[in-house]
Amino acid sequence: MTRQEWWLPIGYARAVPPGTTVEDLVEEVRFMMSRYPTLRTTLRHDPDGGARQVVAGAGEIDVEVVDAADDEDPELVADRVRQWYWDGEYDLVHGWPIWIAIICHKGTPTHLVTVMTHLVLDAFGGIVMLEELVSRPAGPTAMPPLEQVRWQSSPAGQRQNAAALRYWEKVLRAVPHRRFPHRHEPRSPRHWEGRFRSPAAHLALRVLAARTKVDASPLLLATFAIAMARHTGINPVVIQVVVNNRFRPGLARSMSPLSQTGICAIDLAGLTVDDAVRLTARQAIAAYKHAYYNPSDVDDIVARLADERGEELDIACFFNDRRIEVRDQAAGPPPSPSQVRDALGRSTFEWGRRLDTSFERMFTHIEDVPDMMAITIAGDTHYMSPNDLEACVRGMEAVAVEAALDPAATTGIPS
Incomplete structure (x- = not known):
């Protein structure tokens, strides 16, 4: 990221089913932030120039609500917001590595925009997340990142x-x-x-x-x-x-x-x-x-x-x-x-x-x-x-x- 001067963002503007409410999407965001530790991971820079990852146990995240004008295509508005996030400047020390917006048209949600840096996930991780947003599993389906760290530090790792x-x-x-x-x-x-x-x-x-x-x-x-x-x-x-x-x-x-x-x-x-x-x-x-x-x-x-x-x-x-x-x-x-x-x-x-x-x-x-x-x-x-x-x-x-x-x-x- 430093060499390429870019956050290497991953994200989407996803249409939501008819009848979805703002509260439904807020609950989806709450599920994401609670389930996936990488979404609540920030960086800490050590005096020697090294970087560490810090996982928060709890917190709050802002979700923007963007109202498309009556004569605007909400899909175009959603893609415009996605691009704005795509080109944005993340603060990976003090802010979350994900930006989220709900796009509404005439008061009804039409799209959820989610953009995050490559520190959060790769493309295959994104597929997992989208599938689990539908299935909502209760328990872990993979080795959690903190457990990955423990294994990496073990003799086998x-x-x-x-x-x-x-x-x-x-x-x-x-x-x-x-x-x-x-x-x-x-x-x-x-x-x-x-x-x-x-x-x-x-x-x-x-x-x-x-x-x-x-x-x-x-x-x-x-x-x-x-x-x-x-x-x-x-x-x-x-x-x-x-x-x-x-x-x-x-x-x-x-x-x-x-x-x-x-x-x-x-x-x-x-x-x-x-x-x-x-x-x-x-x-x-x-x-x-x-x-x-x-x-x-x-x-x-x-x-x-x-x-x-x-x-x-x-x-x-x-x-x-x-x-x-x-x-x-x-x-x-x-x-x-x-x-x-x-x-x-x-x-x-x-x-x-x-x-x-x-x-x-x-x-x-x-x-x-x-x-x-x-x-x-x-x-x-x-x-x-x-x-x-x-x-x-x-x-x-x-x-x-x-x-x-x-x-x-x-x-x-x-x-």
Whole structure:
């Protein structure tokens, strides 16, 4: 958040059922604040610069009531309030990390607006919260955050952290001298975001999934790694993968932020694409296994290794498969070569936001769009120019299509 100068907010403007009263929604807010400790967690900054989390046992929260004018669309008003909260300035020391508003039209509630920082939850935690607002369970459905802290401090938790740190250090020692082309071309705004959509790559990935027996997420990671290596000429490819830690015992239904990054160093030299896919799948599993750790400890390792090398450890390359509805390739027989070729002309790329606040040096998001390889790519143009960013996503399509049409296709990275 500090590096990106943004709260990374999560939230929604949700329509409420007809007949819902203000009192009903206040009771819903009371349930949320009572049930989920992360909603009543603030920060305390220590003199040494460290931060602690403080969970309140009781308290009060303000809920704004916004009346839409008679001639206004309450849905538009609700989205305007959501955006205002989205862009707002949180006080994470003295205020709650959540803002809430009830939108009314002609005196009747129409929407509940809820926006919170990423310190409260991740996307999967948001799904849990929305489901529990309907089911209203009485007892815990997951390990509560305070119990997570106790486990993390236990011998078992410390063994997990130590194993993760050993893995991170081993991978980080394999990081090449450079990770990006380092164009250093002055641009303002400096940070660009683009959107790529490819039905051909989606069909090609279905062919690869059937042939390699590898799931869609590591398939996408492999195509990204190969495209990066081809374009930059830098191998092995080092990527931080965003990992949803809810596969761990007791955490599946936790309403808390459980996503952390794992790290991969993928050596693609002299491989076929199929072999690179299988290697990436194994590397991804290792990254997932070691993606539950104290982030301050990893920061310390990165700083120590950078000091040993006498240069910055350049690892700000992220891959985030944030699909929820469309997690795997469609069932049924794989597409034919002609279907893959015919879809190539329907690919699109367009530039979106351009900001002077950071997206990180490079961040690749896989989006939840059916029947499509849908990618949002964002980067620092001082390290990856706009042409580099576009070439990377188009390169992912090229890798997938080449391999779908030719099982012997190679990564193109020399040994």
